[in-house]
Amino acid sequence: MKTRLKQGQKVQGAEIICECLLRAGVTVIFGYPGGANIPIYDALYKYPELRHILVRHEQGAAHAAEGYAWATGRPGVCFATSGPGATNLITGLADAMLDSIPMVCITGQVPSPLLGSDAFQEADILGMTLPVTKHNYLVTRADDIADVFAEAFYLAVAGRPGPVLIDITKDAQVDYAEFRYKENRDRLKKRLKLEATEEEIGQISSLLNEALRPLIVAGHGILLSGDGKTLLSVAEKQDIPVTLTQLGLSAIPHDHRLFMGMPGMHGNVAANRAPLETDVLLAVGMRFHDRVTSKVSAYAPQAKIIHIDIDPSEIGKNVMPHLGVVGDAKAVLGQLLPKLKSRKNPGWLKKFEAWKSEEQKKVFTRELLSPKLKSAQVIDEIARQTGFQATIVADVGQNQMYAARYYQYRKYNTHFTSGGLGTMGFALPAGMGAKLGDPGREVWIVIGDGGIQMTLQELATIVQEKTEVKIALLNNNYLGMVRQWQELFYKGNYSEVKLKNPNFQKLCEGFGISSLKAENLKETKEAINIARKSQGPFLIEFTVEAEENVFPMIPAGAGIGEMVVSLEELSKK
Amino acid sequence: MTRQLSNIIIWAENKTGVFFRILWLFRRKQFNIESATVGHSETPGITRFTITVAGNENQIANMVKQITKLVNVIKAETVATDMLVYRELALMKVAVKNSREKGDILRVIEHFRGRAINMAKNTVTIEVTGDENKIDAFYENMKDFAVLEFVRTGRTALFK
Ligand SMILES: Cc1ncc(C[n+]2csc(CCOP(=O)(O)OP(=O)(O)O)c2C)c(N)n1
Ligand SMILES: [Mg+2]
Numbered sequence: 001m002k003t004r005l006k007q008g009q010k011v012q013g014a015e016i017i018c019e020c021l022l023r024a025g026v027t028v029i030f031g032y033p034g035g036a037n038i039p040i041y042d043a044l045y046k047y048p049e050l051r052h053i054l055v056r057h058e059q060g061a062a063h064a065a066e067g068y069a070w071a072t073g074r075p076g077v078c079f080a081t082s083g084p085g086a087t088n089l090i091t092g093l094a095d096a097m098l099d100s101i102p103m104v105c106i107t108g109q110v111p112s113p114l115l116g117s118d119a120f121q122e123a124d125i126l127g128m129t130l131p132v133t134k135h136n137y138l139v140t141r142a143d144d145i146a147d148v149f150a151e152a153f154y155l156a157v158a159g160r161p162g163p164v165l166i167d168i169t170k171d172a173q174v175d176y177a178e179f180r181y182k183e184n185r186d187r188l189k190k191r192l193k194l195e196a197t198e199e200e201i202g203q204i205s206s207l208l209n210e211a212l213r214p215l216i217v218a219g220h221g222i223l224l225s226g227d228g229k230t231l232l233s234v235a236e237k238q239d240i241p242v243t244l245t246q247l248g249l250s251a252i253p254h255d256h257r258l259f260m261g262m263p264g265m266h267g268n269v270a271a272n273r274a275p276l277e278t279d280v281l282l283a284v285g286m287r288f289h290d291r292v293t294s295k296v297s298a299y300a301p302q303a304k305i306i307h308i309d310i311d312p313s314e315i316g317k318n319v320m321p322h323l324g325v326v327g328d329a330k331a332v333l334g335q336l337l338p339k340l341k342s343r344k345n346p347g348w349l350k351k352f353e354a355w356k357s358e359e360q361k362k363v364f365t366r367e368l369l370s371p372k373l374k375s376a377q378v379i380d381e382i383a384r385q386t387g388f389q390a391t392i393v394a395d396v397g398q399n400q401m402y403a404a405r406y407y408q409y410r411k412y413n414t415h416f417t418s419g420g421l422g423t424m425g426f427a428l429p430a431g432m433g434a435k436l437g438d439p440g441r442e443v444w445i446v447i448g449d450g451g452i453q454m455t456l457q458e459l460a461t462i463v464q465e466k467t468e469v470k471i472a473l474l475n476n477n478y479l480g481m482v483r484q485w486q487e488l489f490y491k492g493n494y495s496e497v498k499l500k501n502p503n504f505q506k507l508c509e510g511f512g513i514s515s516l517k518a519e520n521l522k523e524t525k526e527a528i529n530i531a532r533k534s535q536g537p538f539l540i541e542f543t544v545e546a547e548e549n550v551f552p553m554i555p556a557g558a559g560i561g562e563m564v565v566s567l568e569e570l571s572k573k
Numbered sequence: 574m575t576r577q578l579s580n581i582i583i584w585a586e587n588k589t590g591v592f593f594r595i596l597w598l599f600r601r602k603q604f605n606i607e608s609a610t611v612g613h614s615e616t617p618g619i620t621r622f623t624i625t626v627a628g629n630e631n632q633i634a635n636m637v638k639q640i641t642k643l644v645n646v647i648k649a650e651t652v653a654t655d656m657l658v659y660r661e662l663a664l665m666k667v668a669v670k671n672s673r674e675k676g677d678i679l680r681v682i683e684h685f686r687g688r689a690i691n692m693a694k695n696t697v698t699i700e701v702t703g704d705e706n707k708i709d710a711f712y713e714n715m716k717d718f719a720v721l722e723f724v725r726t727g728r729t730a731l732f733k
Contacts, residue, residue, distance in 0.1 A: 135644040138590075317635055
């Protein structure tokens with residue numbers, strides 16, 4: 001790595017900041033300048049290795065950094081000025097916090113003598129971001145910068161990843177200090193438990209070796225531990241069906257015979273039925289989120305639950321496991337593998353085939369063969385044309401559920417979305433960040449007409465940076481997911497969900513993005529083909545059926561046993 | 574006051590904002606803090622917190638795990654009350670009308686092994702230490718007099 005400063009060299013704080021970023025392996029920064037961070041931008045001028053992406057809104061920077069982190073496994077980095085610049089980051093921080101995404105945000109702050117004086121553009125960003133960061137720092141002395149940066153970059157990825165914020169007063173950016181950098185973070189490292197004890201492995205293996213109807217529910221932790229193969233080996237050794245939570249999607253190839261879909265509110269039939277029958281449930285790198293379990297008292301009633309997670313506070317938080325093991329998903333599964341007997345389980349697997357074909361009949365076939373254009377068809381067509389290898393960055397709402405359900409992910413770590421916070425507008429900047437972080441990926445952003453208008457301004461960034469993302473805008477002219485709830489649970493009273501949208505084609509023209517509109521399956525196929533062939537960013541607006549509904553679904557407050565697979569089933573209730 | 578209280582003992586770096594981070598976490602997880610005492614520990618730079626809260630065993634165990642995740646926290650544990658020696662300090666100022674009343678007050682103080690730490694013309698300031706029940710009882714006994722001010726520290730504890 002090229003470095004610019006020597007140990008002990010006396011420079012301004014702002015230069016130390018840039019040097020620390022360089023040494024942390026940062027290549028891309030998403031940011032926005034202002035009065036309180038202008039010295040950092042001045043120093044940045046000397047660091048062409050640090051590519052800065054000038055977003056159009058700091059929220060865009062935060063989500064872009066998240067996308068970057070998903071795609072690269074390294075912390076995404078943001079710059080923002082004090083006050084409004086910093087507060088604009090908060091939604092992105094909260095998003096990264098809930099989805100365990102490593103991020104380091106650097107905000108400018110008013111000069112330290114003015115702290116607490118309600119100075120121009122002063123906001124108590126430390127106080128405001130405390131609930132939405134893994135940790136945050138206020139730096140008031142140039143001398144402290146190097147240590148804080150080294151620790152922050154370590155913390156962002158250590159154990160369960162998350163966002164870290166460093167608030168730096170303007171005087172600390174301007175003052176001179178000797179550059180002293182050390183990466184060693186022993187103090188914090190000692191706290192992590194990454195492996196299971198021998199005793200724990202013994203307990204897990206004896207539970208699994210004797211299980212009659214074992215089931216794996218794996219989550220984001222698999223992707224964060226950097227390997228889905230070990231999980232697959234464990235599953236294959238004992239013929240254990242695998243379900244992946246929304247944030248765990250693409251951890252194993254979805255065309256694998258043991259992949260049984262996604263559990264949850266709009267999950268797959270098999271993945272929601274199996275927990276009712278399983279006797280040993282192996283939960284890895286997931287947190288029994290309420291969207292996964294539905295009514296928790298009705299979840300996996302017969303199962304002995306084994307819960308493996310790197311975060312000790314997740315064990316017993318939502319579900320009390322029979323056996324809780326703190327450790328890294330890949331490490332613990334790797335320890336477990338040799339202790340497992342090889343087993344076959346045709347009887348249990350047969351049940352899944354029945355559940356799968358039920359969903360095939362009641363849902364998939366209908367959606368995919370619909371004469372009117374359905375979102376499912378759009379996603380399915382993107383999947384086919386991209387050979388199931390593209391990276392899908394999904395927004396929030398019905399479009400997100402279609403992206404999760406109808407793209408058969410076959411490549412590891414290729415599905416990104418805002419799961420925990422459900423932030424509309426996430427996908428556009430996040431997709432941009434993913435592409436900028438890992439340009440080798442074919443990135444498709446899947447987003448609704450509501451969501452795209454939340455961070456629309458980033459189209460300008462995409463154009464300025466010539467970021468080659470393809471945008472699939474699923475336009476139903478509704479806040480579709482809310483409309484679906486109103487249709488099904490609020491007597492069809494459509495309250496404030498109808499959107500009179502702008503002319504998206506003209507909008508694209510204004511931004512300078514090539515675009516097409518597709519209104520039926522034939523046009524869909526052609527448009528996707530054209531978008532893939534054309535260089536640069538491309539947006540396709542798909543006019544999908546306005547009042548389509550995502551099924552199956554588990555009504556709010558119900559147990560997984562109350563899943564309704566189709567509209568007819570719901571109206572019978 | 575007689576509810577079952579749990580003790581959470583926390584060792585943390587003595588840095589700006591650490592107490593806030595801890596308190597915020599209690600609020601976030603919907604705990605009401607019954608008492609909290611904070612002070613230097615035997616190790617320089619390390620602050621020791623004794624926090625008492627009501628909650629079931631599971632909730633408390635979870636809370637301790639959450640606290641342990643705070644970067645500035647070195648260690649946190651929940652300790653059964655019978656594993657601890659603990660005390661509260663209470664200070665009270667009472668108005669005194671006449672010497673007969675003064676005598677009555679001094680008798681109560683003596684009974685609770687307290688001390689009169691200040692005697693002004695018309696007031697007495699008293700110091701009492703003990704567990705919560707003793708302080709409660711002391712307060713009950715003093716209610717007959719004109720209590721002007723009363724403050725108690727909450728539980729602070731050491732391992733037996
Ligand atoms: C920032 C934000 N505001 C509100 C919501 C609540 N919400 C969830 S889905 C949804 C509708 C999304 O509409 P659209 O983007 O058009 O997607 P569709 O469901 O139609 O595919 C809304 C309003 C949210 N998730 N995020
Ligand atoms: Mg919509």
